[in-house]
Amino acid sequence: MDKQMATADEALADIADGASLAVGGFGLAGIPDVLIEALYRIGTTGLRVVSNNCGVDGSGLGILLAAHRIARVTGSYVGENKEFARQYLTGELEVELIPQGTLAERLRAGGTGIPAFYTPAGVGTLVAEGGLPWRHTPDGKVAVASPPKEVRQFDGRSYALEHAITTDFALVRAARGDRHGNLVFHRAARNFNPLAAMAGRITVAEVEELVEPGELDPDQVHLPGVFVQRVVELTPAQAADKKIEKRTVRR
Known part of the structure; x- marks a missing residue:
């Protein structure tokens, strides 16, 4: 029942070249930054990624993309990622673009055992x-x-x-979680994270605040631990490091 892993590198050590990954987040909101950086350090390549978008230039999945570690993307939004567009238009990257609601439902269907x-x-x-x-x-x-x-x-x-979509692994980020894998997401981070977690055969969650089993109110749990196999606790600095895709302020 204790699913906590010592480090992100340890949690991702068995992801092989060519593996398929469902990755949570939308833009830079709720993305599993620490796990993505660990995957970059490990050097895994030929990845087949399922995610709403592929990060931005120099951040999120954009790091793996710039290093040519991603072979295929299934998503619904290119966004501000110029390198994504360049690789797609020059034949370096295979891309399946599908409607956003359809992507969400394909992930959910994969997690619930509905084939189509x-x-x-x-x-x-x-x-x-x-x-x-x-x-x-x-x-x-x-x-x-x-x-x-x-x-x-x-x-x-x-x-x-x-x-339906199922993947070898899923990488997600949660605001709170326990060692049994029960997760709570914060506001906009509860976008594709629960759906990506459901679709992965092995789901790894990075958690900003890790609590003991029983501390989470069952009525407040957004994703039950049955969908999560590994949990990585973030340091306070990692939990606070949240990038903003487009900063807007009032006058």
Whole structure:
């Protein structure tokens, strides 16, 4: 039951080259920064990442991207990451872009054992019909395109079949947690973190505040420990180091 690991490096030591990862966060909010930095130090490469976006230049998953450690990204938003766009358009990176709600549900379905589901999102577009560029050639032509999805009618409306996502590992960040893996997320960090954690076969959580089992109010737990296999306690400095993607202030 005690899932606490001594260090982030120890918690990620068995992630092999070519592994698939579900990574929580949105932009820089709620991303598992310490685990990402540990993965960079370890040197794992050829990663297949499932995340809403791929960080920004020089931060978050952008660190792994700049080092050419990521081979494929499944996500819904490129954002401000110029290196992401450059690698995608020059054929260095394979990218599957899907609607954000569909991505969330594919992760949740993977965690709950639902193999696939139908959704109206993307029907009548390249999302369902196929042809979205997944990989380009160096001269900008389409090397690999998305296949068409099965479309069925329900009550007179068309729905596309989407398959669940499961990954070898998941990396998430929580505000509070206990040694049994029960997690509580803070505000915007409760975005893709619970869903990514559910989709991973082995989920590693970095926790800003680690408490003893029984201290968390069961009604306040956002993700039960059954979905978490490893917990890493952050230092106060690591917990306080939260980057801001775009700083805006009032006059």
